[in-house]
Amino acid sequence: xxxxxxxxxxxxxxxxxxxxxxxxxxxxxxxxxxxxxxxxxxxxxxxxxxxxxxxxxxxxxxxxxxxxxxxxxxxxxxxxxxxxxxxxxxxxxxxxxxxxxxxxxxxxxxxxxxxxxxxxxxxxxxxxxxxxxxxxxxxxxxxxxxxxxxxxxxxxxxxxxxxxxxxxxxxxxxxxxxxxxxxxxxxxxxx
Ligand SMILES: C[S@@+](CC[C@H](N)C(=O)[O-])C[C@H]1O[C@@H](n2cnc3c(N)ncnc32)[C@H](O)[C@@H]1O
Numbered sequence: 001x002x003x004x005x006x007x008x009x010x011x012x013x014x015x016x017x018x019x020x021x022x023x024x025x026x027x028x029x030x031x032x033x034x035x036x037x038x039x040x041x042x043x044x045x046x047x048x049x050x051x052x053x054x055x056x057x058x059x060x061x062x063x064x065x066x067x068x069x070x071x072x073x074x075x076x077x078x079x080x081x082x083x084x085x086x087x088x089x090x091x092x093x094x095x096x097x098x099x100x101x102x103x104x105x106x107x108x109x110x111x112x113x114x115x116x117x118x119x120x121x122x123x124x125x126x127x128x129x130x131x132x133x134x135x136x137x138x139x140x141x142x143x144x145x146x147x148x149x150x151x152x153x154x155x156x157x158x159x160x161x162x163x164x165x166x167x168x169x170x171x172x173x174x175x176x177x178x179x180x181x182x183x184x185x186x187x188x189x190x191x
Contacts, residue, residue: 029059036065047074047105049094057112061190070114070188075172076102081180088171091164102184109188118187127177137177144170 014021024031028043029052041060050056060070077086077100090097098104109116131137147154147167155163175181 027059028056031059031063033063035062036068038063039065039068041068041070043070044073045075047072048099049096050099051096053096053099053105053108054112057108057114061113064190066190068190069117070186070190072109072186072188073183074099074105074186075176075181075183076100076105078180078182080178081175085171085175085180088164089168089175091161092168092172093161093165095168100181102182109186113191114188115191116186117189120185122183122185124177124179126183127173131177137174140170140173144174 024033026032028046028050041064043060047053064070077089081089086097089095089100106116127137144167147163147170151163154166172181176183
């Protein structure tokens with residue numbers, strides 16, 4: 001189970017496996033598959049955006065086989081994130097602020113019948129690794145500077161809400177580098 005299926009061209013992106021892949025568009029809380037259908041659910045950077053966190057996690061748990069696993073990669077706010085920075089992140093149009101709180105998400109796993117088998121706090125490590133190679137955070141800082149310099153014209157042409165969203169989205173990358181957001185990986189098991 002993934003998301004944004006339209007980004008993928010099954011034929012060319014999956015090569016020889018294409019014939020064995022079925023793309024179904026839907027939301028986690030209402031997928032058409034029967035209970036216990038999947039061995040594994042892969043859920044990367046989706047928890048942050050779930051409007052109905054509990055219903056979506058219950059939906060994923062329902063789809064898992066008894067001994068099935070679910071991998072969740074998500075990011076949480078840390079004590080390094082200032083209140084003003086949190087307010088900026090709240091203007092992101094996709095994220096749900098309460099899903100950025102570790103305790104809320106772990107309680108939701110539990111209530112949805114998903115036990116944490118393994119938890120790996122990635123922290124800043126991944127962004128350090130990436131920065132040494134392709135400098136994504138530096139390039140994002142450059143984009144932030146340019147966006148802010150052009151604030152008036154961007155807001156006039158696209159709207160304040162779009163400006164705010166883009167500003168928050170760009171900070172998502174940099175805040176992970178600074179440890180203000182904490183990427184975390186879970187391996188979950190259906191209880
Ligand atoms: C930040 S994107 C990550 C996309 C992809 N997993 C990746 O790692 O590139 C968040 C995705 O979550 C999807 N999403 C939001 N609510 C969802 C839901 N209830 N069920 C399934 N996907 C959802 C959005 O459509 C969006 O594609």
